[in-house]
Amino acid sequence: MISRWLPFGVFAAIAVLLGVGVIMNAGRTQVEIVSPLIGRPAPDFALPDFANPAQIVRQSDLRGQPYLLNVFASWCASCRIEHPVIAELALSGRITVIGYNYKDERAAAERWLRQLGNPYHRIVVDETGRSAIDWGIYGTPETFLVDAEGIVRWKHVGPISPQTVERELLPLLDALGAGR
Amino acid sequence: MNTVMLRRSRGVLAMALLAFAGLASAIMPKEFQSPEEAERYRALSHEIRCVMCQNQSLADSPAGIADDLRYQLLARMREGYSDEQIRDWFVARYGEFVLYRPRFNPTTWALWIGPFLVLAAGVWGLVAVIRRQRPLPTVRPESEDC
Numbered sequence: 001m002i003s004r005w006l007p008f009g010v011f012a013a014i015a016v017l018l019g020v021g022v023i024m025n026a027g028r029t030q031v032e033i034v035s036p037l038i039g040r041p042a043p044d045f046a047l048p049d050f051a052n053p054a055q056i057v058r059q060s061d062l063r064g065q066p067y068l069l070n071v072f073a074s075w076c077a078s079c080r081i082e083h084p085v086i087a088e089l090a091l092s093g094r095i096t097v098i099g100y101n102y103k104d105e106r107a108a109a110e111r112w113l114r115q116l117g118n119p120y121h122r123i124v125v126d127e128t129g130r131s132a133i134d135w136g137i138y139g140t141p142e143t144f145l146v147d148a149e150g151i152v153r154w155k156h157v158g159p160i161s162p163q164t165v166e167r168e169l170l171p172l173l174d175a176l177g178a179g180r
Numbered sequence: 181m182n183t184v185m186l187r188r189s190r191g192v193l194a195m196a197l198l199a200f201a202g203l204a205s206a207i208m209p210k211e212f213q214s215p216e217e218a219e220r221y222r223a224l225s226h227e228i229r230c231v232m233c234q235n236q237s238l239a240d241s242p243a244g245i246a247d248d249l250r251y252q253l254l255a256r257m258r259e260g261y262s263d264e265q266i267r268d269w270f271v272a273r274y275g276e277f278v279l280y281r282p283r284f285n286p287t288t289w290a291l292w293i294g295p296f297l298v299l300a301a302g303v304w305g306l307v308a309v310i311r312r313q314r315p316l317p318t319v320r321p322e323s324e325d326c
Contacts, residue, residue, distance in 0.1 A: 003308075036271065
């Protein structure tokens with residue numbers, strides 16, 4: 001009697017498995033790439049400072065305190081959406097926020113920052129997007145949390161929502177002892 | 181077909197060809213130094229996934245990031261990296277996900293061995309079902325004329 005139900009059981013198991021896969025991926029057009037950098041030293045870069053392009057900022061210069069690296073561009077629509085969230089974080093003083101201006105034109109980036117406000121403590125400019133590849137950046141916006149020792153602790157792909165800050169980022173900042 | 185229609189369809193054809201030409205030039209890289217280099221580049225760019233248009237290989241994707249990555253691929257080749265070192269270079273930045281042919285390691289064991297386990301379970305089930313069946317009574321032809 002069991003053998004008669006066996007094919008049905010196998011079919012049901014496969015159907016449930018596929019169904020779970022479909023539900024888990026609903027509304028997603030692409031898989032979020034899990035960064036292999038988490039828990040590893042942040043890749044170095046030597047990029048011009050947005051405020052003073054003659055000055056080169058190295059990733060190692062940023063070490064000594066935890067910071068968020070927020071990849072943005074004036075041509076990126078979702079960056080506009082997340083901008084208030086990034087601004088609130090930066091103004092709260094809990095964490096240093098470094099802007100990473102990705103494949104942008106200087107004039108367009110300046111206009112964007114004038115329009116929306118510049119919440120960043122510092123902005124580095126990656127005009128060609130070459131250094132971004134070392135960070136595994138593949139779009140905008142993306143945000144990394146790097147600790148005081150220069151280890152990548154967290155990465156978020158896509159616009160950061162207030163919920164993401166509340167649920168993921170703030171507990172991490174507490175753990176790192178950033179801000180109080 | 182009158183002349184106007186013919187002319188129009190020719191225009192459409194020309195436009196379509198031009199569109200494809202644009203696409204091809206976006207995807208084909210710079211100049212190759214040798215046919216061997218072109219062949220190696222072609223093979224590698226087909227087995228690395230575009231991180232943006234994730235169902236396309238680096239070779240097929242028109243995304244801007246794919247163009248940047250194709251450029252890096254050629255640069256690594258010319259720096260003398262082996263195929264495995266090139267794969268490592270991409271994996272270090274974007275994870276195992278960028279390889280269309282995942283490597284055999286603890287995180288991909290289920291992926292590689294899983295199908296064979298399912299197959300073995302199927303064969304086992306089939307054998308169990310067949311064994312349980314009683315042999316059919318041998319049918320003897322009643323007459324020779326059929």
